[in-house]
Amino acid sequence: MRFFLLIFLCVAVFFYVSFNSETKRTDALYERAETGDVMAQKQLGAQMLSGGGVVQNYAEAERWLRQAAEQGDAEAQGLLGVIYQNGLGQEVDNHEAFKWFKLSAEQGLLESQSFLAAMYEEGRGTTINYEEAVRWYSLAADRDYAIAQNSLGMMYIVGRGVPQDYAKGRELIRTAAARGYPRALYNLAYINEHGVGGDVDMDNAIKFYKQSATQDYADAQYRLAMLHLEGLHVEQDSEKALTFFSQAAAQDHAAASYELGQMYLHGRGVQAQSQQAQNYFNKACDLGEERACDALQSTTFTQ
Secondary structure, three states: OHHHHHHHHHHHHHHHHHOOOOOOOOHHHHHHHHOOOHHHHHHHHHHHHHOOOOOOOHHHHHHHHHHHHHOOOHHHHHHHHHHHHHOOOOOOOHHHHHHHHHHHHOOOOHHHHHHHHHHHHHOOOOOOOHHHHHHHHHHHHOOOOHHHHHHHHHHHHHOOOOOOOHHHHHHHHHHHHHOOOHHHHHHHHHHHHHOOOOOOOHHHHHHHHHHHHHOOOHHHHHHHHHHHHHOOOOOOOHHHHHHHHHHHHOOOOHHHHHHHHHHHHHOOOOOOOHHHHHHHHHHHHHOOOHHHHHHHHHOOOOO
């Protein structure tokens, strides 16, 4: 989830930069916005959403973006969806997010098409509809949007909303990975590791896990850590495992936090530190990792 919030905020910055070459807020911009100028309203909203050149203010961002969105501006509608879906400055409201993403997607905005597809796939703000998810992913994927290509590829891999087609799914994910999308790189690594729709290829699996991990994709960092910890297809190296677990845990990866607790508890790749182990178990438990909650109950920690 944290990864997708980062995507949403990056999209906000993209929108802001794309229609505002100057990051400096001006009185003239406010005057134009107050007279109903859609471009000015959108600029102000995006600027306040991203914090570009001004103090970040989600409430003001929502106010200006809504005014532009209600006048039919696709980018403003998309950014309004971002605000509601992620609860920026307010409670999460998936129904409002769905409404604005749909309006924006219908005008052809790539990001909104992909976000709308995900809402149909997951049943957020609407009922689950895999066929609609495939339709919207396809529209964005056909225009080379890597996030949509990866998601559509996974739909084909599992046969969700379309007949299962490993070859087509792998090709779509491979195309998204070639564009550097870290989740696609991770999925491609998993496919190669487990031979999904083809042969097992651990060399490529490890290569793609590394490429994804380099972009701070937590699941890839966690998988590399486990491979190094257990010495599976790579040299056993507890210190490397500790490094990768630490990187993933810093992004609130629950299982990585638990494994770090175990490493600090037993002194694997690091000097044993009971208090640090307890801290990581607490963090992992708070993140929903039941093994960590059990460890807290069954372990005696020294100060």
